[in-house]
Amino acid sequence: MTITTVNQAEWVCDANDVLKLRLVSAHTSDPYEHPEGEYHQLLPQFTYSLFGPLQQIYGYKNLKIKLYYAAGSLVTYLDVSYDEKISDHLPGAKPTDVIGIIREHIPEGFMTNYDTFLQRVEKDTHTFVPMGEKISEYRLSDDDNIVYEIYKTNFNTPGFKEYHSRLQLFVLLYIDGARYINEDDEKWEIALVFQKKSTGDSNIYNIIGYCTMYAFFFYEKCEGSKPLSEIKEISNELNETSNFLYSTRLRISQFLILPPYQKQDHGSKLYQALYRNFLANPWIKELTVEDPNDAFSDLRDKNDLMYLVENKIVEGLTIPLDKNKVEEVRRKCKLDQRQMHRCIEMLMLKKLN
Ligand code: ACO
Known part of the structure; x- marks a missing residue:
């Protein structure tokens, strides 16, 4: 019928x-x-x-x-x-x-x-092994025999485009407002976290999460620098010329820890490893984040504050704040203005309490 x-x-x-x-x-x-x-x-x-x-x-x-x-x-x-x-x-x-x-x-x-x-x-x-260069590793506790490894890669790495095309759906499913990134743009860098379990004769790698980052041109006026209008083309060659400073503002675009592994500290471990990597790279001048949600802002605030306090970077700052000193700290930590102000505000409130 x-x-x-x-x-x-x-x-x-x-x-x-x-x-x-x-x-x-x-x-x-x-x-x-x-x-x-x-x-x-x-x-x-x-x-x-x-x-x-x-x-x-x-x-x-x-x-x-x-x-x-x-x-x-x-x-x-x-x-x-x-x-x-x-x-x-x-x-x-x-x-x-x-x-x-x-x-x-x-x-x-x-x-x-x-x-x-x-x-x-x-x-x-x-047989599967992660692509790219290993930049860090960690364990969740000292007695844990599982190691987590962080790899940094880009779309020129053989096999990575294909891998990314399988991975990218997860950002749509777990990040509100996320869009796919352009795999033909060479300025993307991607960091991936893998769980590594060693068996007798091989290592087993499982994906835990990943972060996409985009390298923007960052022009900073310094002694002898050319006006921006004179810079016709941005290329790596510029890094080697001495009369103006060419460097990078790195923007975290998508940051995802897959659901089975959330709230176990992997997000913090990935952020800390990336931040250490940025600090050690003289060409990166500033770290920004694209459209962070509350969960990521919390994660970033906690980790940035921990870094500032543990490394005694903000010890000398007192109210009323010295603008020049704040700017000095900001440049040293490579934080953007907004994030620096958030951290200082939280630190000052903590002091007042
Ligand atoms: N047991 C219980 N809780 C724990 C443990 C543990 N062993 N370890 C850490 N936690 C807690 C932390 O204390 C923290 O809680 P709090 O905020 O109450 O202090 C919380 O878990 C999160 O910390 P992490 O574990 O380090 O973070 P996580 O690995 O969960 O990553 C993230 C956070 C990235 C937001 C993840 O949940 C995620 O991917 N969510 C979905 C996608 C998303 O929202 N991404 C960000 C979008 S914005 C952007 O992409 C720029």
Whole structure:
């Protein structure tokens, strides 16, 4: 029987509920105990970039979208299933093109057979290694035998564009207002955090989070510097010329720790490592952040304050504040004006209390 009138509400579902995301690790040695492999289930937070402002999917009953990733290599598995589709009952009805939409956000070559996916996860678990240069490592506690490593890379690193094209969907799903970055722009730098577990004969790397940063030209007038209008082209060669200062203002654009690893200190550890890296780089003059949300502002405030206090950088500052001294501290710490003022305000309030 063909149904001509249907209760439309019955055919609408919440995209955040039906999108099942997983980070799948190596297939266990006991496939009966973990027939689907071992995994972290992730709940998406924002699906409006995929399914519109209401984050709803129309036209299916009991819809399930399985979007699974190998926890290290991010090789992808997609399966879309449902019990009923509205167009089978109501000719002319247009259900959401779920597969078409998801395909726009995952690179070609994703898998649709779960057994093949698990075999690939198994293989990648023992062969995948992070791309780029290792800049730091940490443990969450002294007696923890798991090491976390931070790698810095860019889109010229072989294989990284492909890796990033698998990774980037996470920023849409977890950062409100995030957009994809241009993979053809060489000024992007990306830092990635991996968990490293050593087994007898290999290291297993799982992705924990990442941060994208953009290097802006930073012109600072100094003795003998040319006016900005005379600088025709910005290139690395400028760094080597001595009569004006060419340097970089680095802007953190997207900062994400994946949900299973949030609130365990990874965000702070990544920020601290990057900040140390910026401080040690003479070409970076200032660090800014693009559109930080409250959670990131908290993380940054706490870590910047800790740095300023632990390194006794603000010890000499008293009320009334000496503007020149504040500016001196700001330049030394490479903080932007706004962040420096936030930190000073918090420190002064603490002193008053
Ligand atoms: N047990 C319990 N709580 C802990 C532990 C622990 N072992 N370790 C740290 N925490 C607490 C911290 O004290 C802190 O809590 P507080 O704010 O109440 O003091 C909180 O966890 C967060 O600290 P971290 O663990 O260092 O931060 P996290 O790793 O969770 O990263 C971040 C924070 C980046 C905001 C992460 O939650 C995230 O990625 N969220 C989703 C995406 C997002 O919002 N990104 C920022 C967007 S803005 C931008 O991109 C510029």
